[in-house]
Amino acid sequence: MLTIEHLTKHYKGSGKGVTDLSLHIAPGDVYAFIGHNGAGKTTTLKCVAGILDFDGGTILVDGINLRENPIACKRQFAYIPDNPDIYEYLTGIQYLNFIADVFAVGAGERQERIKKYADEFEITASLGDLVSTYSHGMKQKLALISALVHRPKLLILDEPFVGLDPKAAVILKNVMHRICEEGGAIFFSTHVLDVAEKLCNRVAIIKDGTLIASGEMEEIVKAGQSLEDIFMEVVEDAGE
Amino acid sequence: MRENENVLKKPENREKSRGTGQSETMEQFRAMARLELCNIFGLNVLRHTKDPKAKRKSSGLFCLYVFLLAVTAFYVGGLVYGLVFLGMDEVVFAYLIAISSVIIFVFGVLKAGSVLFRREGYDMACALPVPTAAVVFARILRMYVENLGFSLVVLLPGTIVYAWNVRPGAAFYLALWLGMLSVPMIPMAGAVLAGVLVTGASSRMRHKSLVAAGLSILLVLGIFWLTSRMSALEGALDLEMLKNVSAFVFMMLGRLYAPAVWLGKAVVYGDVLHCLMCVGLSLAIFAVVSAGVCACFHPICRNLYGGFARHDYKVEELGGLKGKSVLVSLCCREFRRYFASSIYVANTIIGPIMGCVISGMLLFFGMDSLEAYIPFPIDSGSLAPFLLGGVFCMMTATSTSISMEGKNWWIVKSLPLSAKHILDAKILMNLLLVLPFYLAAEVMLFLAVRPGIMEALWTLLVPAVTIVFSCVYGITVNLHFPVLNWESEVSVVKQSASAVLGGIGGFILAILCLLAAMVVPKEYADVLRLGLCVVLILVTAVLYKGNNRNAMAWE
Known part of the structure; x- marks a missing residue:
């Protein structure tokens, strides 16, 4: 449904952004994208949504190249920013x-x-x-x-649970499941790791613009550990 | 973070000043003023931005302003030199003060309400333990600094030329220094009063923006009408007075704006006492109006931003939903955007309204009524289409329509819309907006001029081609100078590079067309009009294609 290959986007001046990020989201996936503030989550989502231009790499939505055919791509997804x-x-x-x-x-x-x-x-x-x-x-x-x-076949959501009341959050989770059951996919960023752990079948962790872990939730979160533990572990390892 | 540190610097001083309530209040006034002034003309952002593109654009904008300043300085310098050369040096400062005051007042009327009662920062200011007066003071101070800057642009070049030629004494400089600071106060107070009345009246209504725009336009037209009545009084002047040209000019300026004459005379004669009295009067009027703003600040803001939610939408109403084509839907959205902003409407609809006023004058007061307002001899019948076209394309709405998207820009960028669709909708909205004014102006012009077949064709075609050009040109300008992260609509509609260039473009076009029409002999008039129309159509087509190509990056 969504393929990101070697995505690179650097902001002029600060040099921050995203470097060589690759992800693959299949139909039926609820894909969580987690990382600390300023890690590059929103930049990635904005590139995928066609809001930000990027320096290098390829983004394919349902097999359609975002750069070559942006309008056809945008027909496939819906994007909601954090604010x-x-x-x-x-x-x-x-x-x-x-x-x-x-x-x-x-x-x-x-x-x-x-x-x-x-x-x-x-x-x-x-x-x-x-x-x-x-x-x-x-x-x-x-x-x-x-x-x-x-x-839409693909929902791209930036911090979708911020500001929602508990009932609306439950409804949103149900809607996300329903879309996936119908063959769609969800790609969303969040800081609420409990929600990500329960809701998602796949997860990617980004730090300082670089993907440091990604894969099946079950593979990443081992028995006896939570996503929070893994996140802290992986982020600290990457910092060393 | 660094901006905040700059704004709230000297924390140790703040600690010390907590001793007394009065000094704490003074510190609050200073803090609010620093916050308001730190990003005046976008200087703080320019200082701290690390984006080289933003710096380049700001530098370009700075160069444009320098150019405009140079043109103004050249014009003012020439005017003052002419007055001194004619022996009318005593009217110089009354004249300059009157010019800057009238401009500050007219432009101030259109933006005072939006600047004083703007939403940005209102909630934060309300939550801070600062008095309302500090918030109002800071906002008025910002307006004052901007207007003082403008009056200095007019007064300083004039002063240099005057001082070089007349060699005045030290008292002149003292009076000038005191007087300069007070020049913007009375016109600003008038503009603020008008802004408060317009915003206050409209804030109680549901369609606030539309009512505010309508009242602002009526106010500006009223000012034009009053000044036109004043010039109509010229015929009744005592001919003996014309023998003393300076006295005549003083009398005319006194009718337009009496404080300009008082202050101007005090400055020229180096009369510090009279100057102090003028400054005192200005300060008193300014303080009274500012106190009035303080009193009604929160009630007006509450009415403006309190919202008007009925919360009564019925599911059955969904049955009335109808699908529209993408272009029509985008165009409807553009109309709603347009009429949601009083300052956007008031600043961009004034051209079409003036077009109708000009046609109406020609119809109801005869062809020579227009000639009285133009400083050189013209054949108003044959030049009217050019004049109409020029007036119609002043301050075209498209020149700021991309910037007006502001924080909502993400919506159109993430939707499956081609750049052509978005731009076409903006152009179509502007054309549909101008259409009723164009038709009304044309009907009145036809009745006034009663043209032959060829004249009729040009009367229709020249303004139409100019209007289409201005809409496309507006998009070109805004594509090159978009401002999306604005604090207030005022900064887009009145202060952005695209607004300035959009306004100048239409004005220059009108002047060029008028000059061409005046210079070319009458027997070649049709050829000239055909040539101008063909050139404008070609330029419009090139710009239109270029716009769509440049905007492809959005997709």
């Missing part, structure tokens, strides 16, 4: 309608999906209000609904 700055001058329903228009979702389907997810996330009553009146959590929920309204 969803959504058009504050639109109402919630106008924003969802706009996204549905861009992805050419039929009128019947968009109504059905918006109703379903808005009810699930309990923001239906607020859909007629301007996004500027929404709380952070409501914006997060609206962004999630906009991502789900076009049934």
